[in-house]
Amino acid sequence: MIASLARRALYALATSTELESVVRAVPPVQDLALSQARRYVAGTTLDEALVTVRRLVGDGLAVSLDLFGEGAADEEALAATVDGYREAAAALADVGGDVYLEIVPSHLGLDLGLDVCRRHVEQLVEFLPAGSRLEISAEEAERTPHIMDLTIALAEAGAPVLATVQANLRRSPGDVDRLLAAGVPVRLVKGAYLEAADIAHRWGDETGVAFVRLAHRIHAGGTPPLLATHDRVLLEALLEALPGAGVEMLLGVREDDARELAGRGVPVRVYAPYGDSWFRYWMRRVAEAQGA
Template identity: 25%
Template sequence: MDALSRDFFLFLSKNRGLNYMARRWGKSVASGTIIGGIDFESSIPHIKRLNEKGIQVTVDHLGEFVTDIQVAKERTQECITTIQTIAAEKLDTQVSVKLTSLGLDIDINLVRDHMRDILREATKHEVLVTIDMENESRCQATLDLFTELKQEFKLVGTVIQAYLFRSENDLNDLNEHQPFIRLVKGAYKEEASVAHTEKQDISENFKKLIQKQLETGIYTAVATHDDSMIQYTKQLAEELNIPKDQFEFQMLYGMRAKTQEDLKAEGYNVRIYMPYGDDWYGYFMRRLAEKPSNISFALKGLTKK
């Protein structure tokens, strides 16, 4: 049933007609509930409310798979402007980016130049930028570029997905660079030749990666809404005497707000992944595919006053 639900939501995520309708008519419903807003400015009040509770944020301008150079340039400038606004508003906020939104599918040199422009601005204002991971076919290019940029810039991190077979080896290769890593289960539909497809196998590999990364002593983000995975991380940290300031829990904006506040009250670092922009539909469907039970939390967010 979980596999069928996952495939169903991934199918919906690629439906152009539904995506068009969501962008045209649904953004007013999504804004402030599952996304911060249709632009960064409208997201700022939501970020400030979270910061007042001691909860940190990472923001992401929605949109991916860009094939137009001008659009990639516009997305790059949007990210730079966001970093400048974060500094001006003194927000406790990082930035997440998808390389395909900056031109990865157009030209590797283009996206390299765009990332350097972004990271120069991020360095100036001391804002960490996390390179999101996309589907497996783009994984190696993403990690290669991350590794290259990490030689030049300190404030850059990336993401490792637990459902990919390669992820443990990727962590081994990356850890010599002392990177900031966000660990996630993964939300794209992959072939069985490259990824675990059973829920239990993904969860077990996620646990293995969490332990492996926490034992390095490198600051790590564990991105999950799964109560059992949260509990596992807490117990593991206690058993290994890993201090609470060595890792953080990350969750999606608009989901599990009570859990977020409870974790913060217990002394854990909590960061909320807050996307913004009108291209929210595909993102939302993939989150439901990742964990179909998220739909109950999402619907509560969409219907609350």
């Protein structure tokens, strides 16, 4: 109960514009916060992030590179975001290794309309190196229906997309079936947002059970899932039961486990976000640690 309350309090802080403004306004405080966040952040610039990506690739790991941000509210902000993603996509060609580009739909205009977001996302596909994919991030439950529509529309148009499904959402079995019918591979996560009880399973065992059931459902559909969790017991059980399944882990979290799994021949991908908007992401990682 105490951990759950602490997690909720930290999530509230993670989404607090006021707190972020206070931290960012005082350079020594900002520097201290960034020093704590560094383990989870590939860099504050693309050049810094590419150094991290090359290190991970050198360790035999696949990578998903993501530019921080969410909730773009106007076309001017969108233009800058698209330029940033496009620069990142183009840079992947020089990295080598198995590197995807992760995108956050609301960062690319989803809240302004599905067509707006799709138009911007389609621009990025042209810059992806051969063999790479667009890994589409999950967001709050209220955005999930639009994200599913976007993902399937892109796949039907031939875009190389990888969907994200949140195990804690009660709607997810239906989303999995829809994605599998469209031939879209799935990354399965437990779910990083606090949602109402009628929308989502409770954090903990209830979500863990939903995760296992969905992993089996995805595998039975003919596409090995990408299991995004650091729960080693859960991972080992699922990897044994689901041949071909891969793993995705967060930068800065149990990297020794990632290298050990990769050394055993398990496909392991590391999520490596970068950019100046690191504060909320870091606070979410701290909050999640309370529910581990």
